[in-house]
Amino acid sequence: MMKAIADQAARAAIVAERARNVAVLAGAGTGKTKTIIDRAVELLAPRAQAVPPLAIKRLAAITFTRRAAGELRFRLREQLLRELEQAARTADQRAAWLRDAISNLDAAFIGTIHGFADRLLRLRPVEAKLSPAYALVEDTSELVRETFSRLRRAAEAGNLAAALGAAPLAPALISEAAETLRAAARAGLQMERAENAYGPLPSVEAVLASMIDTRDVDFALPPIPDPGAAAARAAVDRLVQMLAQMRGDSFGHNRLRRLGHALQRLHAMRDPDDGAEAFHIVQQAGRGRSLYKQRDFNNDALGWSIYSAVRPDNHKAGSLAEQLRGPQRWLVIRLVRLFPVLRAMYERVKDEHEVVDYLDLLVKLREVLRTDRSARGFYQGLFDHLFVDEFQDTDPLQCEIVFFLCEDGTDADRWDQARLVSGKLTIVGDPKQSIYRFRRADIVMYDRAAQRLRAGGAFEQRLDTNFRSRPDLIEFFNGQLAKLLGREGDNPVEAGSGRARYEDLAPDPRVAPAGAAVHTLPYAGAGGAALLAGNGRALEAMAVARYVRYLLAAGTSVRDPDSGAGRPLRPGDIAVLACVTTNLRLLLEQFDALAIAYSARGGVLFLSHPLVRQYLLGLRALADADDGVARAALLRTPFFALDGDDLVAGLAGNASAGAAGAASVGCGEAQALIAELRRQRWQRSPGATARDLIERTALGRAVVTGSNGRQILAALYEVAWELERRAALAGVDYDVATALVRTWAEAPVFLDAPEPLGDEAVRVMSIHQAKGLEFPVVILWDGFQTLSDRGGGLWRVERDGAGWALNLGAMAVEQPPGSGLIEREKVFGESERRRMYYVAATRARDLLVLPLPLTKSDRLPYANKALAEGAAQEQLREFARFQPDTVPEWAQGADSTAAAEICADQALQAELDARAAEFRTDLAAAARPVAAPAPMTAAAKLADPPDDAETERARKTGGARFGAQFGIVVHRALELVLSGSQPAPRPAAAVAAAQAHCTEHFDEAVADVERALAALRAAGITATAGWQLCCEYPVYDRQPGRLLGGFIDLLALSAQAAAVIDFKSDQPQAGALASVYPTYAEQLRLYGRALERSGRLQGRRLQLGLLLTASGELRWL
DSSP states (O other): OOOOOTTHHHHHHHHHOOSSOEEEEEOTTSOHHHHHHHHHHHHHSOSSTTSOOOOGGGEEEEESSHHHHHHHHHHHHHHHHHHHHHHTTTTOHHHHHHHHHHHTGGGSEEEEHHHHHHHHHHHSHHHHTOOTTOEEESOOHHHHHHHHHHHHHHHHHTOHHHHHTTOOOOHHHHHHHHHHHHHHHHTTOOOSOOEETTEEOOOHHHHHHHHHHTTTSOOOOOOOOOOOHHHHHHHHHHHHHHHHTOOOOSHHHHHHHHHHHHHGGGGGOSSTTOHHHHHHHHHHHTOSOOOOHHHHHTTOHHHHHHHHHHOTTOOOTTOHHHHHTHHHHHHHHHHHTTHHHHHHHHHHHHHHHTEEEHHHHHHHHHHHHHHOHHHHHHHHTTOSEEEEOSGGGOOHHHHHHHHHHTBSSSOOSSGGGOOBOTTSEEEEEOGGGOOOGGGTOOHHHHHHHHHHHHHTTOEEEEEOEESSSOHHHHHHIIIIIHHHHOOOSSSSEETTTTEEOOOOOEEOTTSOOOSOOEEEEEEOSGGGOOBOHHHHHHHHHHHHHHHHHHHHHTTOEEEOTTTOOEEEOOGGGEEEEESOOTTHHHHHHHHHHTTOOEEEOSTTHHHHSHHHHHHHHHHHHHHOTTOHHHHHHHSSTTTSSOOHHHHHHHHTTOOOSSHHHHHHHHHHHHHHHHHHHHHHTTTSOHHHHHHHHHHTSSHHHHHHTSTTHHHHHHHHHHHHHHHHHHHHHHTOOHHHHHHHHHHHHHSOOOOOOOOOSTTOSEEEEEHHHHTTOOEEEEEEEOTTOBSSOOOSOEEEEOTTSSOEEEEOSSOEEEESTTOOHHHHHHHHHHHHHHHHHHHHHTTEEEEEEEEEEOBSOSSSOBHHHHHHTTOOGGGEEEOOOBOSSSOOGGGOSOOSSOOOOOOSOHHHHHHHHHHHHHHHHHHHHHHSOSEEEEEHHHHHSSSOOOTTOOSHHHHHTTTOTTOHHHHHHHHHHHHHHHTTSSSSHHHHHHHHHHHHTOOTTHHHHHHHHHHHHHHHHHTTOSTTTTOEEEEEEEEEEEETEEEEEEEEEEEEEOSSEEEEEEEEOSOOOOSOHHHHOHHHHHHHHHHHHHHHHHTOSTTOEEEEEEEETTTTEEEEO
């Protein structure tokens, strides 16, 4: 006998409840959509004849995405038809109610909150102060980018007031905003959005975009504080005094000395009150990793106390760190004061494009409901019941709108004062799946709303039977996800941290266990070496791609998502989910190498594909013949079978016989086709011309026969469709439309990829894209991702405007000071990151796969490691570790994907295959560097150079007896004297010390210079003796596989001799140069060999020497 579903009684009660509002807490995979549909059908056509039905026209169902809305409408229609088929046999009243619901289904509102607001506002456009003809823009990223670009350009040009038009802003505020933008650039802030290997970088653009997203909240602009440069200089003076007492010579001690030297630039500022320059100096000086007392200071108490006084995380009032932070606070507050100017520019951009965005709709609807009680009553009367799905992703405005619409009467001034009509509202949500903070989702708002419903007597039920995942996976979730999220507390949400409490899921009793449902893929560097993220992700890409190949070849069985029956795994059953999409290109390249078809979605992955970007450039080349980059992209493969030599021959009009003649003909044919497409673009729609570029050139054929051809071809057609859609929406021609998409080639924007064709493509997407989906196999990409939220810059403002926080990574300020907003946002961000991995893991039906790198750090909270750590042995299958030098058996083997056949002629196919193999061999050879650049100083060393030797001069002076800075001063002073720029050692040393920000050991530096000059005079190597003296002379020499480069400290040329002399301020050692200074001797030999090969010697006798400035010795090799 089949075991009953654990929460069946709760499901039945949810469906039947009519007297109270209903709040459903639905865990992942618990069938909430079916529960919503069952409840809706029961409201529309109750089984009890005495219960009145709800008219479908007076029902609204609000979902989070259009996809979810479409699925809900489709499944509701299906359920109504099934119920009607059964009810029609009894000829009772319920059948008539069902027929009415089916016939009027299209009159019911089932859609997103934004579509809902749009529909309501169009009913009362006068009260909403909206033109009935407004256009709604969904993705505001391009509007935001245009706003930021206009602000920057106008600030640099000095015409910001004109660019803002008639904005009601004080001229002084506009002038201040222009100076702030210039100061931010001058201070070296990251202005535009950018990413590195770890995700988005904090940037001014990202912060201003967040301000636009929260422009519905006004706050008092803080006054501009003092730039803080004077206080920072005072702190530097105190630091220098403290450093003078320090005697240690460890890494930490020398780092502090360098810090003191760099900060003394504050005394040399052109404008002593320039906060931007002061900020830049402090930020540059303070770069570097955190220091540790034992590791970096050898437990020296004094050095450690000085570092503690200046370390970045020291926020103690009056500390040196706080004094140095003054310019930072000045710049942050100026950025905050950009808000009104930013908002005015954004409104101007929207007005020019004649669009409104989603936030406009929500703000206007909320304001109408809040301030116009007559309109509130009108809107309340339109609906008898509201369903709100994914309520955990609601933002504060959406929550206010729902509560005002469901209010009993129109008396409330605020949403949280509204007393709701009983039985009018059903909300469904799961706080553990709240992952849209970047779209204003507020888990605390969810919690407040749920508490209001509870206080009002709502009927609350929890669904915990998971119909999606195998029992083995659910057991893993209940153990590992519970540790990830925590079980503590009685409330589903902890308001102070944003943490959502884990609650156990129950398996579907109809699904049998099948053994270990979690695969772990450990990987390491060659020889089992631990990895850093920079090189580790490339290895993970190799391991994951080979694992996918293995899984497909092994005939792995999965449950069919539709029938539930077992069947062999297909590529489309596999989903690779990424928390951050920045590094996914590494994996896609490996899929290409193994001929594994894939569809990539999320972030800017779609438009970042090299072929898509080349297609965007090709589209623009048809409109603008003067766009050289676009033209070059079009006149090459895969559009035309032309290379650089062909173009040179063709454009030169070379019609001679042979290969050049054939190239000329091919180039001419390409030019003729381009000219034809250019002419026709005026007579056809932009989309038709875009499709012709795919079909009439070789692009379509080349793409479809290549790796992942079907999916890429579908992507190209999607771009053509998007071009046509945008051109039609804006009423512009091909040239104007392609001017927009041309910018996408350089800075890809978010654009959703088309759905994959068939089941033959692995799905690659972000975790956010996977929300609401399920897959037989889920692979969590990037074992280097941590549970810490790095973010791309943070702006947060309290809903009442009483507090705000701005964090740009290196600079962070909150108002009121000490309010804890920055720390709170960090905690909330980390809580959401944990929820993201809950969402990602629970997408899996049959198998969850966790790549696990062997990392150098054992302190970072790596997400995949946290998921696997401590799991029961029987829940996991650990694969043999993947290493590039010892590839395990599972990662070996031939590609299971058959090569695409281009033609039916077997002989021709064999020739094509041979050419393809030859091309792959040549491509691999071409990827090997012919001459990788390398410094001669590093090549001369017996061991690798130290990590912090960033320049040639720093390497050469690294052994100086008073540190590298001292050596730099001596070298520079000698250069100034020998070149004639300075008359004597002391003034030369003074200039050099100022440039190097090194004032210590000045007299010793002067003495070194004097001794060196005396040695040169004793050797007769002076300008007056007829020698040509060349300081810092550059030389280059090619060796197998690398190009060596360096600078000779002094090259002295006479009629018969050439002397290569290197300066060294090291402590002298007795003995022959080659024996006591083998590295320096090899360096000199490399310099000499490079000079000989360059032909510069012209028969001169070569001399190689080392000038030891500490003793005044000139030792010849």
